[in-house]
Amino acid sequence: MDLIICFIDDSPFEHDLVRQEITPAAPYLTFVQAYTFEEAMKRIGREIPVLFLLDLWGPDETVKNPSMMPKDELEKRLSEFKTLDAVYHGLEEFRGDRANEYLKRLFAIVDSWRNLFEEVCGRVGQNRKYGLANLSRARKHFPGVPAVFYTRKSLISDAVAIFRAGADGLFIKPTGPNDFSTRRLTREYAPKLILELAAVVDKQIGLLEKNEASYLTDGRAKKGEWEALLKAWRRLKIS
Structure with missing residues (x-):
């Protein structure tokens, strides 16, 4: 068998x-x-x-008119994401769990990419x-x-x-x-x-x-x- x-x-x-x-x-x-x-x-x-x-x-x-997000729209969305400067700003003076704060700030960027990726996928019908x-x-x-x-x-x-x-x-x-x-x-x-x-x-x-x-x-x-x-x-x- x-x-x-x-x-x-x-x-x-x-x-x-x-x-x-x-x-x-x-x-x-x-x-x-x-x-x-x-x-x-x-x-x-x-x-x-x-x-x-x-x-x-x-x-x-069920997505009737799948389409790619235009490049200029994607660039605009990306420009609104937090930057590495925002991750490191004031980190040395941060009082508390600095490592956890550092990861939280980094993850905020990752999460922005994740949400945008899901939106882009939805528009192309995936x-x-x-x-x-x-x-x-x-x-x-x-x-x-x-x-x-x-x-x-x-x-x-x-x-x-x-x-x-x-x-x-x-x-x-x-x-x-x-x-x-x-x-x-x-x-x-x-x-x-x-x-x-x-x-x-x-x-x-x-x-x-x-x-x-x-x-x-x-x-x-x-x-x-x-x-x-x-x-x-x-x-x-x-x-």
């Missing part, structure tokens, strides 16, 4: 990274890749994946609705299968949202200054990522067995197939 990880992402580049840089680190796993949950269902057929690996940010079709919708569908059709997010652009507000939605984990895509570096970093991270994903599967299987439950749902598999999946997973762990 194939041990399937279902990867759903809207980006061709991310799919190529998984195909070229991550799957070679796990030849014993089968990666089923899709751009939408509907496509994933067709590719999976009647199989049961051991894990969903989901991108978070993607296109929001947000976390894509990933959360895929998580909801995965939970509906495969309630026993763990689902984690694998994302590059996510912010702290995204982390709060995905855990409230019941995700089983969050993993950050390695990012370099260019595509070549990102590809190299992804390849280097792949073995660690595979081990961490396996730990998520192990934990879920342990919980299911403890509660005498299984991944079975939607009439997709019979009891014997669940047992075969368990056997295949244990054989993998032993090897």
Whole structure:
């Protein structure tokens, strides 16, 4: 029985990274890749994946006229941000926890960038609705299968949202200054990522067995197939 990880992402580049840089680190796993949950269902057929690996940010079709923020508007917004002078002004004379005050001032700049980034993403029609919708569908059709997010652009507000939605984990895509570096970093991270994903599967299987439950749902598999999946997973762990 194939041990399937279902990867759903809207980006061709991310799919190529998984195909070229991550799957070679796990030849014993089968990666089923899709751009939408509907496509994933067709590719999976009647199989049961051991894990969903989901991108978070993607296109929001409710944004009717997506557009980039004009450069002059972006420059104006950036000019309103606090500067490093504001961070260091009076810091030496500050009475109290100086280190904490320093970090608070720096974070005010980071937070300004974060809020602006979310606004810009919203205008171009990108947000976390894509990933959360895929998580909801995965939970509906495969309630026993763990689902984690694998994302590059996510912010702290995204982390709060995905855990409230019941995700089983969050993993950050390695990012370099260019595509070549990102590809190299992804390849280097792949073995660690595979081990961490396996730990998520192990934990879920342990919980299911403890509660005498299984991944079975939607009439997709019979009891014997669940047992075969368990056997295949244990054989993998032993090897």
